[in-house]
Amino acid sequence: MVMAARGRPSSEIPPRLALCIGLLVLAALPAGVEAHAVLVRSAPEARASVRVPPRRAQLWFSERLEPAYSTMSVWNDRTKVDSGDAEVSREDARQLSVALPPLDRGVYVVKYHVLSVDGHVAEGGYSFTVKGEAGRK
Amino acid sequence: MTALALLVRWAHLASSVVLAGTFVLLLLAGRAARPTAQRWERDALALARICVLAALVAGLGALAVQTALLEGRAQAALDPQAIGRVLGATRFGSVWIVRQGLLALLAAFLLLPVSAVSGADHMALRLHCALLGVLALGVTSWAGHAGAVEPAPLLAAHVDGLHLVAVAAWIGGLLPLARLLGMAGRAEGADARPFAVLAARRFSALALACVIVIVATGAWNAWNQVGGIPALVGTPYGRLLILKLALLGPILLLAAINRRRLIPALAGDAETVGRPAMLRLRASVRIEMLLALAMLALVAWMAVTPPGRHVQPTWPFAVRLSWEATASLPGARLRVLIGGLLLLLGGLAVAAGMLGARRRAALATAAGAVTFAAIAAVPPLVVDAYPTTYRGSSVPYHALSIATGADLYARACVSCHEARAHDVTGANVARHTAGDLFWWLTHGIPGTRMPGFGARLSEEARWDLVNFLRASSAAEQAGTLGPVVDPSRARIVAPDFSYAVGPSPAHSLRELRGRRLVLLVLFTLPESRPRIAQIARAYEALVVMGAEVIAVPMRPTRDIIKRLGADPRIFFPVVTEGAPEIVRTYGLFRSADGRPPHVEFLIDREGYLRARLTPAPGSTPGLSPLLAELQRLNEEPQTAAPPDEHVH
Numbered sequence: 081m082v083m084a085a086r087g088r089p090s091s092e093i094p095p096r097l098a099l100c101i102g103l104l105v106l107a108a109l110p111a112g113v114e115a116h117a118v119l120v121r122s123a124p125e126a127r128a129s130v131r132v133p134p135r136r137a138q139l140w141f142s143e144r145l146e147p148a149y150s151t152m153s154v155w156n157d158r159t160k161v162d163s164g165d166a167e168v169s170r171e172d173a174r175q176l177s178v179a180l181p182p183l184d185r186g187v188y189v190v191k192y193h194v195l196s197v198d199g200h201v202a203e204g205g206y207s208f209t210v211k212g213e214a215g216r217k
Numbered sequence: 218m219t220a221l222a223l224l225v226r227w228a229h230l231a232s233s234v235v236l237a238g239t240f241v242l243l244l245l246a247g248r249a250a251r252p253t254a255q256r257w258e259r260d261a262l263a264l265a266r267i268c269v270l271a272a273l274v275a276g277l278g279a280l281a282v283q284t285a286l287l288e289g290r291a292q293a294a295l296d297p298q299a300i301g302r303v304l305g306a307t308r309f310g311s312v313w314i315v316r317q318g319l320l321a322l323l324a325a326f327l328l329l330p331v332s333a334v335s336g337a338d339h340m341a342l343r344l345h346c347a348l349l350g351v352l353a354l355g356v357t358s359w360a361g362h363a364g365a366v367e368p369a370p371l372l373a374a375h376v377d378g379l380h381l382v383a384v385a386a387w388i389g390g391l392l393p394l395a396r397l398l399g400m401a402g403r404a405e406g407a408d409a410r411p412f413a414v415l416a417a418r419r420f421s422a423l424a425l426a427c428v429i430v431i432v433a434t435g436a437w438n439a440w441n442q443v444g445g446i447p448a449l450v451g452t453p454y455g456r457l458l459i460l461k462l463a464l465l466g467p468i469l470l471l472a473a474i475n476r477r478r479l480i481p482a483l484a485g486d487a488e489t490v491g492r493p494a495m496l497r498l499r500a501s502v503r504i505e506m507l508l509a510l511a512m513l514a515l516v517a518w519m520a521v522t523p524p525g526r527h528v529q530p531t532w533p534f535a536v537r538l539s540w541e542a543t544a545s546l547p548g549a550r551l552r553v554l555i556g557g558l559l560l561l562l563g564g565l566a567v568a569a570g571m572l573g574a575r576r577r578a579a580l581a582t583a584a585g586a587v588t589f590a591a592i593a594a595v596p597p598l599v600v601d602a603y604p605t606t607y608r609g610s611s612v613p614y615h616a617l618s619i620a621t622g623a624d625l626y627a628r629a630c631v632s633c634h635e636a637r638a639h640d641v642t643g644a645n646v647a648r649h650t651a652g653d654l655f656w657w658l659t660h661g662i663p664g665t666r667m668p669g670f671g672a673r674l675s676e677e678a679r680w681d682l683v684n685f686l687r688a689s690s691a692a693e694q695a696g697t698l699g700p701v702v703d704p705s706r707a708r709i710v711a712p713d714f715s716y717a718v719g720p721s722p723a724h725s726l727r728e729l730r731g732r733r734l735v736l737l738v739l740f741t742l743p744e745s746r747p748r749i750a751q752i753a754r755a756y757e758a759l760v761v762m763g764a765e766v767i768a769v770p771m772r773p774t775r776d777i778i779k780r781l782g783a784d785p786r787i788f789f790p791v792v793t794e795g796a797p798e799i800v801r802t803y804g805l806f807r808s809a810d811g812r813p814p815h816v817e818f819l820i821d822r823e824g825y826l827r828a829r830l831t832p833a834p835g836s837t838p839g840l841s842p843l844l845a846e847l848q849r850l851n852e853e854p855q856t857a858a859p860p861d862e863h864v865h
């Protein structure tokens with residue numbers, strides 16, 4: 081066979097070494113989804129309280145996104161309120177946005193689930209409030 | 218899933234590295250003429266075949282894992298439609314196709330009985346294979362963390378690709394090299410010895426070049442992906458990098474021994490000369506290789522770990538070094554200076570030791586100098602540190618947060634601290650990081666009556682307080698800010714804010730960063746009416762000079778725009794939404810003495826507060842001083858880096 085090390089006395093090390101590495105790896109595996117692309121900025125901002133309901137919710141990330149696997153949604157209580165056309169901007173692949181219908185007053189939650197070009201997934205969310213004389217039903 | 222992903226990545230990486238390295242070594246060794254060497258060649262090609270198949274299979278595995286991850290279900294790994302989507306619509310997919318294509322081509326070369334005969338053709342074929350192998354490895358950088366570095370992902374990916382290729386040329390050749398040394402080191406392999414010696418020498422020369430490239434590109438990569446000491450010692454990614462470097466140490470040591478001792482000992486004409494050295498070299502190369510394979514496991518692990526630059530570091534030590542801390546200690550800076558000079562002396566001694574003859578003496582001098590340097594400089598630099606010391610605020614430095622923090626302060630802190638927060642914004646606070654303040658607010662300050670609020674206030678609320686304290690502290694620094702821009706002044710970050718005018722959607726100060734100078738006008742009616750009119754008349758000139766005006770009423774009312782009047786017409790935003798927070802925040806910066814009803818701030822293109830104008834009530838100074846300051850900012854080269862962008 082090709083591999084010189086195989087079957088020789090010195091090959092005692094590899095299995096053990098491999099085991100050690102394996103255990104080390106398993107012991108320290110990251111749990112859940114960690115951020116690779118990081119949310120840098122948003123509009124409306126997190127916790128913002130706006131009188132004029134926004135027409136779009138926009139997110140800016142630290143890295144470029146893959147349009148096919150990057151999406152966001154806006155929720156009021158448990159109802160999805162956005163128009164469902166979340167898209168990554170053509171000019172700046174770090175920007176994701178979704179159109180909103182006229183919103184009533186209330187608390188809204190923005191959620192995102194994005195894939196950055198490094199092949200890693202990140203997700204998160206935040207809320208904002210529409211207050212004052214806005215939306216008539 | 219992550220364990221599987223890791224395993225696949227490692228197999229992918231290791232097989233590609235050995236593949237590329239094997240061909241590089243075959244190229245270096247040249248064409249074999251003697252039987253043993255030819256046998257080794259065949260072995261090496263067999264190894265390459267195994268590797269190319271392993272790389273192709275690992276590639277399939279990587280695709281399956283990625284598809285399952287992206288679709289969020291394990292079965293998707295076998296769903297052709299889902300796989301097609303990943304291949305067609307992601308960068309991972311494009312890179313995968315290119316890479317598998319290159320490997321398939323290489324496999325075809327290897328598996329088909331290509332009997333290129335003449336010497337030149339033979340080498341051409343190998344060069345071809347080596348290039349394919351190297352390319353197949355290098356392209357993977359584009360789909361990794363390097364390809365996501367902003368603002369120059371292409372450059373980062375090239376540097377990272379170069380790093381990988383240099384690693385492969387060096388590390389990947391170790392396995393076949395050990396095999397060659399083993400075959401030639403045996404009694405019956407004597408005919409291959411000159412071939413082996415030549416190959417080992419050339420390999421050693423290449424390895425040295427590779428190490429230089431690896432260190433240079435690695436340092437650059439590390440700077441991009443980790444970005445600093447806190448992330449190096451305080452994030453999983455950084456610690457993996459430390460582990461990786463810890464493995465690299467012994468590998469380099471072995472490589473140095475091989476190069477300095479063993480390879481020169483290989484030479485000799487007699488039958489047995491060099492044989493023991495050859496076998497020792499083989500043993501050393503094997504250990505090197507094992508360490509290298511372990512290192513590749515760490516590399517694979519790093520590839521699925523968020524880079525340190527995006528992760529909040531946890532500082533592992535109870536102290537840190539801080540230059541700012543020396544400001545208030547008499548004589549401290551002198552000590553640090555002396556320490557620095559001693560360190561320089563130590564460096565000179567090391568250099569002298571390397572060049573000159575009296576090595577021992579020089580090294581002893583160096584050791585002494587470094588020790589005294591540490592004794593002189595380190596103690597005054599040491600300050601307490603906490604796990605959160607280097608954490609950035611998870612809440613942006615924004616008027617919304619600062620105003621919330623101000624309310625919290627008024628509720629929770631004034632029972633012990635001053636209402637205007639003077640006693641908690643002193644020099645002590647200015648010298649500490651936001652993370653330090655966060656730690657105190659969370660856990661209290663031991664040995665004082667300062668309580669911890671970790672149980673009572675949410676993390677968000679504590680960051681709001683930190684933002685408020687930092688704004689107050691900055692406002693104190695701004696106490697002497699005048700109407701004239703002083704380039705030598707320490708920069709004060711202008712807190713971000715969002716604002717809206719009438720029924721249009723909100724904008725933020727940050728959107729103007731890098732584009733416009735901003736004149737932020739906090740006004741009160743009726744006192745400010747003449748000044749606002751003046752600015753409105755000159756608005757066109759201000760815009761031509763690159764400035765935007767944002768006017769914020771200190772006492773906002775619904776009809777504020779109507780009250781401003783229609784003549785002259787106002788074309789700049791008069792904020793109707795977000796005004797209270799802006800006033801609350803910038804009110805901190807208003808003035809050291811008194812609370813003028815009208816104040817203007819000049820914010821430069823990087824987002825720093827550069828001047829404060831407080832026209833005396835009643836008087837309306839001409840606009841020329843303002844225009845002069847705008848001109849000054851326009852002519853100023855961009856010197857300060859923009860404030861940190863990240864919201865973590």
Ligand SMILES: [Cu+2]
Pocket residue numbers: 115116117198200362521522523524
């Ligand atoms: Cu990542």
